[in-house]
Amino acid sequence: MRVVAWTRARPAHEGNEIAGGAASPLKILLTGGTGSFGQAFVRRVLADRKDCTIRIYSRDELKQYEMARTFGQDPRLRFFIGDVRDRTRLDRAMHGIDLVVHAAALKHVPICEFNPAEAVKTNIQGSQNVIDAAIDAGVRRTVALSTDKAVNPVNLYGATKLCAEKLFVHGNVYAGGRDIRFSCVRYGNVMGSRGSVIPLFRRQAESGVLTITDRAMTRFWLSLEEAVDLVLEAVGEMKGGEIFVPKIPSMRIMDLARAIAPAARIDEVGRRPGEKLHEVLLTAEESRCAIDFGRHYVVTPDVGSEPTSGLAGRTLPEGFVYSSDTNTEWMSIEALRRHVASLVVPVPSPTSRAPAAKNGESIGPGVSPAP
Numbered sequence: 001m002r003v004v005a006w007t008r009a010r011p012a013h014e015g016n017e018i019a020g021g022a023a024s025p026l027k028i029l030l031t032g033g034t035g036s037f038g039q040a041f042v043r044r045v046l047a048d049r050k051d052c053t054i055r056i057y058s059r060d061e062l063k064q065y066e067m068a069r070t071f072g073q074d075p076r077l078r079f080f081i082g083d084v085r086d087r088t089r090l091d092r093a094m095h096g097i098d099l100v101v102h103a104a105a106l107k108h109v110p111i112c113e114f115n116p117a118e119a120v121k122t123n124i125q126g127s128q129n130v131i132d133a134a135i136d137a138g139v140r141r142t143v144a145l146s147t148d149k150a151v152n153p154v155n156l157y158g159a160t161k162l163c164a165e166k167l168f169v170h171g172n173v174y175a176g177g178r179d180i181r182f183s184c185v186r187y188g189n190v191m192g193s194r195g196s197v198i199p200l201f202r203r204q205a206e207s208g209v210l211t212i213t214d215r216a217m218t219r220f221w222l223s224l225e226e227a228v229d230l231v232l233e234a235v236g237e238m239k240g241g242e243i244f245v246p247k248i249p250s251m252r253i254m255d256l257a258r259a260i261a262p263a264a265r266i267d268e269v270g271r272r273p274g275e276k277l278h279e280v281l282l283t284a285e286e287s288r289c290a291i292d293f294g295r296h297y298v299v300t301p302d303v304g305s306e307p308t309s310g311l312a313g314r315t316l317p318e319g320f321v322y323s324s325d326t327n328t329e330w331m332s333i334e335a336l337r338r339h340v341a342s343l344v345v346p347v348p349s350p351t352s353r354a355p356a357a358k359n360g361e362s363i364g365p366g367v368s369p370a371p
């Protein structure tokens with residue numbers, strides 16, 4: 001596990017030790033805290049810090065009930081039923097908070113496609129509510145989670161996340177001269193998150209037939225742990241307005257299928273609307289104002305923030321595109337097999353089970369609905 005200096009959420013004089021410390025506990029608000037990322041984040045923070053309180057903010061009481069049980073009723077966890085669309089409730093939840101991590105979203109590509117106004121309300125208006133409430137409550141640091149689907153978006157989910165990115169980057173302007181900062185992290189499909197492709201492939205493997213939409217498809221590969229790493233690094237490093245992009249390997253969807261079910265027949269069924277062949281994490285335009293910080297890239301803001309260009313990092317070559325098909329780092333079938341074997345894929349409760357096998361952020365790349 002990386003040691004991350006995620007300390008700037010608190011004024012230095014209050015003490016920022018990762019474990020312990022005499023100061024009052026660091027108070028974190030985690031929207032979407034019952035989700036895949038949220039639970040991984042909570043597990044890490046509770047292990048790292050004794051002195052913290054995490055408020056989980058989400059809508060479904062059953063998920064909160066189950067999460068409270070999973071975490072053994074840890075007193076550092078507080079559960080708020082609330083919707084990011086509800087500004088008044090957010091105001092209450094933000095009270096006294098040092099750090100907000102905004103993970104709540106509608107992320108199922110087809111569901112966003114068929115319910116566009118709902119996706120706009122949660123992913124765009126909800127994000128603006130989080131920003132406004134954080135400014136009014138004087139929250140010093142807010143990090144929002146974004147996705148490669150926000151880059152050159154071809155589906156509504158991606159478009160809403162692009163809008164959310166823009167809102168968070170420009171939130172720094174609305175904060176005025178106060179030490180209130182907003183940044184984003186942007187990453188690709190998380191393998192092992194709720195609804196990811198892996199449980200679907202495992203299920204299909206039992207029938208001996210895997211359905212794939214396009215054999216040539218590639219995706220970035222990221223674990224939940226790495227997503228948590230990135231967010232914590234962003235909290236420690238952010239000056240406001242950056243988009244943090246991790247350097248991660250790519251995988252071929254065919255390799256993943258072979259890793260899970262080497263002997264299965266592969267049926268190619270054709271790409272669905274809004275599904276890209278490859279994903280992009282950095283465009284050539286963004287690369288012009290991005291910096292290579294070793295483990296990750298940072299897209300620097302063009303307005304309203306402290307300049308990050310003076311930070312130790314390399315500028316990127318003209319025209320650099322960070323795309324899943326031209327990546328220099330790849331997961332081999334063997335590496336995929338090892339990772340898949342080590343994954344504890346969340347099992348949804350019977351009442352919160354997602355509809356089977358939709359594609360996109362939820363189910364993952366190149367996968368067709370189960371027959």
Ligand SMILES: NC(=O)c1ccc[n+]([C@@H]2O[C@H](COP(=O)([O-])OP(=O)(O)OC[C@H]3O[C@@H](n4cnc5c(N)ncnc54)[C@H](OP(=O)(O)O)[C@@H]3O)[C@@H](O)[C@H]2O)c1
Pocket residue numbers: 031032033034035036037038057058059060061063082083084085102103104105106107122126145146147148161187188189190191193194361362
């Ligand atoms: N998973 C991926 O592959 C991936 C990749 C890149 C980026 N991301 C981003 O990472 C974030 C977390 O993803 P995840 O995989 O953890 O998603 P997830 O497992 O589906 O969790 C989503 C969370 O958001 C909550 N939520 C949904 N709508 C809400 C609303 N209107 N108000 C308050 N809470 C709401 C859900 O709880 P309730 O339903 O109970 O409200 C749940 O806690 C999302 O922003 C997503 O766009 C995910």
